[in-house]
Amino acid sequence: MGYLQDNVGMVVESLDEVISFFTEIGLKLEGKAIIEGEWAGRVTGLGSQQVEIAMMVTPDGHSRLEISRFLTPPVVADHRMAPVNALGYLRVMFAVDNLDELLPRLYQQGAKLVGEVVQYEDSYRLCYIRGPEGLLIGLAEPLGPK
Known part of the structure; x- marks a missing residue:
């Protein structure tokens, strides 16, 4: 596996549930x-x-999503249900x-629409959803010639 590549990372409780969800996307x-050892710490x-960890790749092969489940040490904070205007990393968006x-x-699979599906000019249809474990995910459908 080529893990040392550009990627976005997220920490979850259930790798299988989140893998299934992003596979659907x-x-x-x-x-x-399993990543462990003195060097990792x-x-x-x-x-x-x-x-x-599970590494997922977008269909074009250019972007990766690293999904992590900590076995040790235990998770110490939970920001998954933060609102859209919270400070820090917010969401990941997929075309x-x-x-x-x-x-x-x-x-x-349990996703919930956050607001509405909206159209931005003649460029995109966009929405935010809450996926498994409350993860905030943006979806953008390009409009026009493909």
């Missing part, structure tokens, strides 16, 4: 691994740690082909 599981500043076809499938 169109990402593919690139691989899973030196990078994060957490000391001794053991983390199960999708067809919101009208995708959203019902995501609703079946």
Whole structure:
């Protein structure tokens, strides 16, 4: 697995549930691994740690999402349900082909629409959803010629 690439990371409780959800959006599981050892704790500043990670890649192969589940040390804070105007990292956004076809499938997996699906000029249809574990995810359907 080529993990040392540009990616966005998130910490979750259930890798399988979150992997399933992002697979529905169109990402593919690139691989899973356990990251542990003295070197890992030196990078994060957490000391001794053991983390199960899953790396997912977007359909174009240019972007990756690193999903982590901490085995040790335990999670110390939870920001998943922060509102859109909270400080810090907010959400990850994905370009999708067809919101009208995708959203019902995501609703079946427990996703909830945050506001509305809106159109920005003649460029995009956009929305925010809360996915598994309350994760905030943006979806953007490009409009016009493909």
